[in-house]
Amino acid sequence: MVKRPIASCAVLCAVFGLAGCKRAPSARAEPPEVVAARAASMLPHDARLAGLYRASCQNCHGNPQSGAPPAGYHAAWDPRWSQGLPVLLSHTIGGYNGMPAGGQCFACTQDDYRALIRFMAGAPADAH
Amino acid sequence: MLSRRTLLLAAGTASVATAAAAAGDVAVERSRDVEPAAPPQTDARGNLLWRNWSGIQTAYPAQRAAPESEEALAALVKGAPAPIRAVGAGHSFTGLVPTPGTLVSLDNLAGITSHDDGALRATVRTGTRLGALGEALAGIGQEMFAQPDINKQSLGGALGTGTHGTGAMQPALHGGVISFRLVTANGDIVTASADQNADIFHAARVGLGAFGIITEVTLQNRKLSRIRKQLVLRPTQDVLDDWPALKAAHRTAEIYIIPFTGTSAVITSDPSSDPVQPRGPDAENQAVLDLKYLRDVLGPIPALRRIAAKLALATNPPQIAVDDGWKLLSNERPLRFNEMEYHLPAETQIEAAREILAVVEAKRPDVFFPFELRCIAADESWLSPFYQRASGSVAVHAYYQNDYGFLFELVEPILRRHGGRPHWGKLNSLRAADFAALYPRFRDAMQVRQQLDPGQKFLNAYLKEVVLS
Numbered sequence: 001m002v003k004r005p006i007a008s009c010a011v012l013c014a015v016f017g018l019a020g021c022k023r024a025p026s027a028r029a030e031p032p033e034v035v036a037a038r039a040a041s042m043l044p045h046d047a048r049l050a051g052l053y054r055a056s057c058q059n060c061h062g063n064p065q066s067g068a069p070p071a072g073y074h075a076a077w078d079p080r081w082s083q084g085l086p087v088l089l090s091h092t093i094g095g096y097n098g099m100p101a102g103g104q105c106f107a108c109t110q111d112d113y114r115a116l117i118r119f120m121a122g123a124p125a126d127a128h
Numbered sequence: 129m130l131s132r133r134t135l136l137l138a139a140g141t142a143s144v145a146t147a148a149a150a151a152g153d154v155a156v157e158r159s160r161d162v163e164p165a166a167p168p169q170t171d172a173r174g175n176l177l178w179r180n181w182s183g184i185q186t187a188y189p190a191q192r193a194a195p196e197s198e199e200a201l202a203a204l205v206k207g208a209p210a211p212i213r214a215v216g217a218g219h220s221f222t223g224l225v226p227t228p229g230t231l232v233s234l235d236n237l238a239g240i241t242s243h244d245d246g247a248l249r250a251t252v253r254t255g256t257r258l259g260a261l262g263e264a265l266a267g268i269g270q271e272m273f274a275q276p277d278i279n280k281q282s283l284g285g286a287l288g289t290g291t292h293g294t295g296a297m298q299p300a301l302h303g304g305v306i307s308f309r310l311v312t313a314n315g316d317i318v319t320a321s322a323d324q325n326a327d328i329f330h331a332a333r334v335g336l337g338a339f340g341i342i343t344e345v346t347l348q349n350r351k352l353s354r355i356r357k358q359l360v361l362r363p364t365q366d367v368l369d370d371w372p373a374l375k376a377a378h379r380t381a382e383i384y385i386i387p388f389t390g391t392s393a394v395i396t397s398d399p400s401s402d403p404v405q406p407r408g409p410d411a412e413n414q415a416v417l418d419l420k421y422l423r424d425v426l427g428p429i430p431a432l433r434r435i436a437a438k439l440a441l442a443t444n445p446p447q448i449a450v451d452d453g454w455k456l457l458s459n460e461r462p463l464r465f466n467e468m469e470y471h472l473p474a475e476t477q478i479e480a481a482r483e484i485l486a487v488v489e490a491k492r493p494d495v496f497f498p499f500e501l502r503c504i505a506a507d508e509s510w511l512s513p514f515y516q517r518a519s520g521s522v523a524v525h526a527y528y529q530n531d532y533g534f535l536f537e538l539v540e541p542i543l544r545r546h547g548g549r550p551h552w553g554k555l556n557s558l559r560a561a562d563f564a565a566l567y568p569r570f571r572d573a574m575q576v577r578q579q580l581d582p583g584q585k586f587l588n589a590y591l592k593e594v595v596l597s
Contacts, residue, residue, distance in 0.1 A: 055235040056217075059259055059280060060462070065410045067462035093177055094166030098462045101179030104217045104280065107194030107233040110169075110176065 029075045032064065039063065039070035044119045052112055053119070056105035061120050067098050069120070077121040085127070088117050161529040178231055180218040181280075182466045182528045187226035189213075194233040198309065198317060198343045204232070205341065206315040211588040214337045216282025217257065220289060220553035221466055223590030224336060234284055237343055243268050249306070251346045254284030262454030270349040274298050275457035277500070284342055289553035290334045290513050292521070293457065294382045294502035296375040300514055302333045303507040304347045312340040313581040330569070331576040333509040336552055338586050338595055339577050355379070356400035357407075357456045359447040364392040364485070368478050375503050380457065384498035385481065386419065387488055388430050389437035393498065397457065400450055407449040407456055413463050416497060420527065423496035430493055465497060468535040468555040469523035470548030471513040477501065477520025480546040484524060487538050495534070497525035510569035513549040523554070560597035 039062050043050045060068035069076035080088060092113050095101035102108065108116070118127055164183045170176055171188035178187045190209050195201040205212060208230040215225045215233055225231070234255030243250040248270055252261060259279035265271055274293035276286060283301075285291075292300035307321035310332060318340075320329035332339035364385055367374075374381045378396040385392045419437075426433040449456050472480055481501055488495050500523040504514050513519065524539050526532035535555055543550075549566050550556035564570045574595055581587070587595065 051236070055238065055255070055257065059257060060460075063460070066460045067413065090166065090169060093169045093179075095179055095183050095464075096163070096166075098464060100181045100218065100464065101177070101183060102218065104181070105233075105235070106178060106192065106215045106218065106231060107235050 030073070035070050035073045036064050038072045042071045042119075044116070046115075049112065049115055049119070052105055052108055053116055056108070057103055057116055057120065059104070071120040072122050074122055081121045081123060085114060085117060088121075089113055092117065161527065163529055178215070178218075178225070180220060180225065182221055182464050184221065184466060185218075185223055185226050187228065187231070189227050189229065189231035191230045192233070193230060194236050196236045198237065198311065201232070201234075201237070201341060201343060202311050202315040202317055204230070205311055205313065205585070208232075210583070210585045211591075212341075212585055213588055214284060214288075214341045216255070216285030217280045219278065219281045219285065221555045222553055223588065224289070224553065225588075226590070227588045229588075232341065234282060234341070234343070240264050240268065241344065243270070245269070248349050248351060249346055250349060251344060252283060253344050254282065254287070254342050256283045257281065258283060258286060258458060262452075262458065265349060266352050266452055266454060269352050271352045271453055272301065272347060272349055273304050274301050274504075275454055276301065277457075277459055278461045279458035280461075283345070284337075285553070287333070287342070287345065288335050288337050290509075290511070290551065291553070292502070292504045292514070293380065294504065294521075295378075295380040296503045296518070297505055298380070299505045299507045300512065302509055302512060303505070303514075304349065305333055305345045306348050308333070308342045308345040310340045310342050310580075313583060313585040317343075318580075327572070327576050328580070330508065330510050331573040332580075334511040334513075334552065336511070336591065336594070338591055339580050340586060353399050353453055354401065354404070354450060355397045355453045355456060356402055356448065356450045357395065357397040359393055359395045361391055361393055361441050361444050364390055367392040367394055368482060371478055371501070381503065383501040385485055385501065386437070386441075386498045387485060387495055388423075388433045388493070389441065390434055391437065391441050397453070402450045405448060405450040407451065410460060411447075412459065413461070416463055419496040419498075423494065427493045427496075430489060433493075464528035465525040466528060466532040466535070466555060467523055467525045468532075468539055468543070469500075469521055469551040470540075470543035470556070471504065471519040471521045471551065472543065472546050472548040474503065474518045474520045476546040477503075477522060480542055480548070481522050483542045484522065484539055487542070488524070488534070491538060492534050494530060495524075495526070497527060499524050510573040511552075511567060513551060515567060515569070519549075521551070522548075523551075559593050560595060563594065564597055 044053050060066040061071045064070045091099055092103050118125060167177055167186050175188035175190055178189060193204050195204055210229045211227045212230045213225050213227040215231055237253040238255040239253055241251045250265060250270055258276060258281050261283055276291050276293055287302045290300055310318045312318055318325055322329055367383055378398055380397045382395050383392050422433055422436060426436060502521045504519045506516050506518050507514050524535060536557055550558055
């Protein structure tokens with residue numbers, strides 16, 4: 001996902017000195033190197049899902065430089081997960097901000113997308 | 129590219145100078161960012177939406193497949209509903225992929241299958257994504273001659289659309305292909321090289337997925353090399369004047385003209401034995417967001433935008449990185465956009481770029497993405513935009529949430545007038561008769577295609593307009 005909303009907030013804060021622009025501190029914020037190392041190494045346990053993940057999702061969600069929420073990073077994923085799986089699934093299939101449609105995984109079924117979203121968000125396998 | 133802090137400072141200064149009038153309320157209509165409406169997730173038959181990277185191409189394929197072997201793909205092609213279209217990462221902006229028939233992902237046909245250390249060759253499955261390919265080739269001490277700007281595409285998609293890097297002596301990716309295996313419409317598997325099925329080799333090396341599905345290619349690579357990459361900001365007019373010298377002096381050279389600033393970024397790279405100096409956190413995408421911010425705030429007043437950018441850019445030192453080429457020359461590019469890119473005769477590239485810059489700065493203050501100028505060596509593939517022609521490319525981008533009609537209305541006429549051939553995967557309005565006029569061997573290529581696919585199994589609606597005259 002692109003960081004546009006955050007960037008816009010930072011820009012407005014810097015230029016116009018707006019108050020109240022600080023991001024809410026997250027209890028789960030972690031050092032960037034920890035986030036990057038975990039994102040780069042995480043793989044789904046299921047072999048087929050791992051193959052789909054490696055071919056597509058990991059290209060962005062395994063690399064914080066891409067701007068996508070890193071896999072396993074709750075500080076980035078929890079606000080998204082709070083929108084509900086159907087919303088995230090819709091953004092995945094149709095694309096949203098920096099997220100390209102289908103997550104560039106065109107071998108994925110809707111169930112695959114659901115499982116991959118849960119995996120990256122660190123949500124239980126039956127969560128929805 | 130830009131220092132965010134200095135850019136903000138300059139923007140802030142300029143904002144104060146213009147008071148509230150420039151602070152957004154007067155933004156032109158066309159600069160408004162509108163998330164494109166998402167089509168339904170499924171169609172009336174329950175088929176799942178496919179959409180390209182930028183969101184402007186859509187389809188609801190009746191069947192999706194991701195075969196796990198070449199044999200499985202061949203069996204699929206025999207009986208699957210047409211049109212059968214292969215998809216990689218969906219990075220094409222033209223209608224190459226959309227199909228109501230069968231969408232084939234080659235994600236399960238990926239990786240290096242064999243390599244030759246002495247000849248510096250590697251045989252690679254075409255579902256391999258370019259980012260993964262760079263790393264895999266490095267593991268065997270090799271690298272491709274050309275590295276495209278974006279690392280997300282599949283090798284098959286990149287080859288099939290004539291995707292390229294930059295460098296006056298470097299051909300596009302397909303220039304490194306010395307043989308390939310093609311699954312044809314009747315399920316046969318054909319091997320083609322300059323010595324075997326030569327017509328198929330020359331016709332289908334850049335094949336748009338219209339000749340069949342290429343599953344595997346053997347690449348002529350070179351020894352993995354460390355490079356020193358440098359980015360400097362310079363006045364645009366000086367850079368454009370110096371372009372012939374820049375191209376001649378460096379292994380890779382490219383220009384990013386930053387519209388409404390009078391400034392361009394020049395990126396060059398050359399082999400180096402210097403100690404590794406990693407590229408560090410990506411600053412280029414943030415820089416583009418900063419340019420967007422300048423557009424948002426000062427867009428309606430280009431003169432002020434130029435002053436603000438000049439103040440910001442004046443303090444930016446050169447950016448230098450030293451590392452393996454595949455790590456430095458391909459990029460993430462998470463900001464989505466739509467793009468038009470034409471490949472022109474090398475001698476007309478700069479004149480065309482100057483005209484485009486002038487017309488965009490005169491008529492479209494909503495544009496903020498830099499224009500990209502690259503250079504590509506000639507090759508012999510019949511449908512290559514670089515066929516027997518050393519070329520200079522000009523690429524113009526529009527943020528995916530913004531109107532891109534100006535690419536057709538203002539930019540394309542200039543590119544066509546200067547003899548350009550469009551990138552096969554990027555926006556253009558050309559059809560079969562236009563391509564026949566631009567490509568000396570176009571009709572020969574189409575004869576080969578017709579022999580391989582007489583039932584038009586691989587042609588979707590768009591391709592029928594492109595290849596059938």
